[in-house]
Amino acid sequence: MPVPTRSHALRLIALFGLVSLMADVTYEGARSILGPYLALLGASGIVVGMVSGIGELISYGLRPLYGYLADRLRRPWMFTIPGYAMSVLAVPLLALARTWPAAAFLILIERLGKAVRTPARDTMLSYAASEVGPGKGFGLHEALDQIGAVGGPLLMALILQLSGRYDLAFGMLLIPALLTLGLLTAARLLYPTPHQLEASPGDRGKTLPQGTADPRFRQYLAFVALSVAGLVHFQLLSFHLKQARLLPDAAIPALFAAAMLVDAAAGLLFGILYDRFGLRVLMAIPAFSAVVAPMVFSGFPILWFTGVMLWGAVIGAQETVMRAAIPALVSREERGTAYGLFNGIYGLAWFLGSAAMGALYDLSRGGVIAFAIGMELIALSVFLRMPR
Structure with missing residues (x-):
């Protein structure tokens, strides 16, 4: 990795922001139409509610475990890359689902991916954000993330309006999914050891x-x-x-x-x-x-x-x-x-x-x-x- 500087920290934050933008286009776009899609596949209201609830339980409930593992193993990329891959690749596969149990399985895989990656990704973001200001760093990431959260549902609305085909809508999400993985690979190659972007608090005269x-x-x-x-x-x-x-x-x-x-x-x-x-x-x-x-x-x-x-x-x-x-x-x-x-x-x-x-x-x-x-x-x- 190059000698850590403020510009390197900003670059990593921007890369993570673009990763989140493309990832949000992928899975937030999908989430905006999952309810009617499950209904189309024959799911009942209680099934939709259970899939949603279990998905959020997995997404949030397992994060303490994966955060702990990321600390113990000291390899945050080992959780971040597979976590994103699980999420963004599960979504376009929904185009191939022919039954609601198959769709529900893919939805739960997407939520599991979010649990796997989030603590490790936020930890790496905190290393880079320490050099530009924690608030500015996380603020920039959140801004880019929300652009994707807005763009994804609007894209799905446009595709459904023009074609009326759910399989085409989900299939088109393969494009932002692959862009997500490409940007993530670039970040991994450029910054394999992101903790080096942060000086220790002791080096700055701060209380640990x-x-x-x-x-x-x-x-x-x-x-x-x-x-x-x-x-x-x-x-x-x-x-x-x-x-x-x-x-x-x-x-x-x-x-x-x-x-x-x-x-x-x-x-x-x-x-x-x-x-x-x-x-x-x-x-x-x-x-x-x-x-x-x-x-x-x-x-x-x-x-x-x-x-x-x-x-x-x-x-x-x-x-x-x-x-x-x-x-x-x-x-x-x-x-x-x-x-x-x-x-x-x-x-x-x-x-x-x-x-x-x-x-x-x-x-x-x-x-x-x-x-x-x-x-x-x-x-x-x-x-x-x-x-x-």
């Missing part, structure tokens, strides 16, 4: 972060869990928009795409703010999250639209600042484990919070608002008690 057993890191995970659980997720937001007849069905995906663009811009902005002000920026996440539910469930167009855009900004902050903060809390030797734990807690909190708010919605929208605000206030109190 502690391990994952440190109480401060555990408090941070508690803060993450509470804040994530208190954010109303888009599935419930879009369900409410349809139930209350606030928006036509065809406009809801467009609204989601707009929120993802806000996500990309907010990720960059919050990243820059994090590099300037440090962990204090995290307080904005529960503060903004707490007002999403009251705005979205208000019934006033300007308020619910602003609330959905604010939801996108919060997602951008979570994906950027929450990840960027981990190197300041955990030693480099345990960073993969830390990212695995972070992702596992994030997924569990997302599931439990969504389930609770879904149940409350059927009883009272005011209950959803109270739950969301309450969780964010508790999250803020936990953060304020963290040792500085």
